[in-house]
Amino acid sequence: MHLWFGLLFLNILTFFQETRVFTFVLQNTPHFNSRCLNEKFLPEKCVCKDNIAFVALECTNFTRLDDINKYFPELANKEHSMNKLVLIGAKLPFLPKLALQCCFTKLTIQESYVQGLESADSEFMFSELKDTFRELKVIRSKYMQLWSWEAFSALDSLTLLTVTESDMTLVPETFKKINSNSLSKLTLSKNYIKYIDEEAFAKFKKLMYFDISNNQIMSISRKMFPQKDSLLREINFSNNRLENLPEDIFIGMNNIRKINLANNKIKTLQKKAFSEILEKLVELDVTGNQIRCCKPLEWMLSLKEKGTSLKGRCHSPSNLRNKNIAQLTAQEICCC
Ligand SMILES: *[C@@H]1O[C@H](CO)[C@@H](O)[C@H](O)[C@H]1NC(C)=O
């Protein structure tokens, strides 16, 4: 009996020791995993990071095209699994085709000044990546106004597009040219967007998540979004300057679950805008608006029964100021 316990104990001890040694190896050899290219072949100013879900080549402070021209052609001929390129603090007149060509299906550009892509000819720019390039994120970067979105027209697998905390002031006409076959998540939050092209997102039939919060948008129109069979599930317009919503804005959006309109200047919400989506709506946030709690809002009382989470407070009339909209009664809003 004692011997058996002794053995068990020894086993446990060995197990822990081995784990410790293993952890030690992992922590102290960042390129231990062969999915990264051996350090000595990596471009100058770059490191490789294996993040399980992806293997990133992270390059800091590229300021000359030579930083790319010199080392990147080699990447195509070497054995590795790097599939994401992260440029931090880059200052480049354009992003050369060569930067992505070898293998990258995800690109993140942050704290950078990149004035566009080498070519707006998408077939040229992404020739080998047409079926594989999935993800572009631009974060805290400048010169977004100079980008021609036409360059993304050939990308059949582009799923995620983000431009955030950057200097985008409008969603231009070329935005429509982005390949619409696969884009499911679009984030344009925290920019300075004032103007959106009429049909900017209308072709994105696969779009499910749309976030344009924290901009300076004053009006929106139904035409901006896919007309029929829209897959949109979540729309985030919070922190803009919307004063009202067109009455047809959610018509045909049969999959919508969450709508965030917080911190705008909206005074009323027309029944007609919401009538088609009431049954499926899970969350409606109108916090921080100028909602007038009067008769036209009566339809909202039914949201509670349907289990929709409704956030927001009345702004007027004065007797209802700050009253939680979800707790209003028919009596209270009967008479103005
Ligand atoms: C990149 O440049 C910035 C600003 O010049 C500097 O502060 C930073 O240390 C540089 N980073 C690297 C990794 O060279």
Ligand SMILES: *[C@@H]1O[C@H](CO)[C@@H](O)[C@H](O)[C@H]1NC(C)=O
């Ligand atoms: C909407 O955007 C705001 C501000 O960026 C953010 O805090 C919030 O999490 C977003 N909500 C949804 C449902 O996406």
